[in-house]
Amino acid sequence: MHLESTRSEPTERSERTDPAGRLRPGFPRWSARLGSAATAVGLATAMAIGLSPSRSHAWEPAKAVEFIVPAGTGGGADQMARFIQTVVSKHNLMKQPIVVMNKGGGAGAEGFLMMKGSKGDPHKLVITLSNLFTTPLATDVPFNWRDLTPLQMLALDQFVLWVNAEAPYKNAREYVAAARTAGPGKLKMGGTGSKQEDQIITVAMEKQGDVKFTYVPFKGGGEVAVQLVGKHVDSTVNNPIEAVAQWRGGKLRPLCVFDSKRMPYKAKVTDTMAWSDIPLCKESGLDVEYVMLRGIFMAPGVSAEQQQFFIDLLQKVRETPDWKEFMERGAFNTTTMNGQPFVDWLGKEEARHLLLMRSAGFLAGRSK
16 A cells, blocks of 8 residues: 655746746757756656656755664565665665665664664664564563654565475475474574564464474574575575575475465476465464565654655665566565555554564563
């Protein structure tokens, strides 16, 4: 769902013409025609790649924009932030550069507290994942998503149960049965961070399958995939974008996706499988569903004009062929929203994560 902007645009009288619209002395007609031609070329270029025509803004960044990633390098949030940085630069969508900064300390608290303390600073963005909810609930860090300015849901991210390609398990039912046979804690589940989304899913799997894994936390999804390829863990619940390269390379095998319906992408990723071929976990008796926010927030206290600039910028990013290819490569759920619908969704997700964290026994003192 999108909210359309209804604010009026500022207008400027051209220096080339007088109040009646006549060309001022000193501005030859060829220069006016050149300006019109340049505008037409710019519009044609934008339309050629599917972008909305440029619009003037009441505010634009005056310096480099810091793009905070409250997680480690190589994970899904980091990859999306750096992809946005690349698209903005490639298509000249903003005059100032974007600088990606990883601030993943304390399960992302480092980045969130940095944003909370940047009140009124429009030159900072943060990309969020589920630690937007889980970190405050698990650590009592003095932060809540309401301390920031919600800007845009870009997509929802899937979770897939992965094993090493050389493992004997062909589906989730076989893997859960092997974990049950091996005994409590014998098989290792790798994931990003502690008491975050990966471990929430792991606990849900344990309850559904009557099994117990040894959960091994890592700094980011990229590292998690590498550890599974090296057989240092037996399974992971990585996002698609975090493990697609290893899957394509024949190193990992997807067993199931934790969603209510299969992924829609039918192009082959390997010689034999597409994302749409990965079965639902509940098809193997593992009735666990979980998707994760990929959203953008600004610092508190920014103006409506500053928010609108970045909403329009992200719209242009999403209109590029690059973005559409990125969405398919990472098998994202392309749901997007901003404004009040986004705020309402965040409130519901916060309540859902409170229940999930309580069920898993992950709540810190003040949250219990």
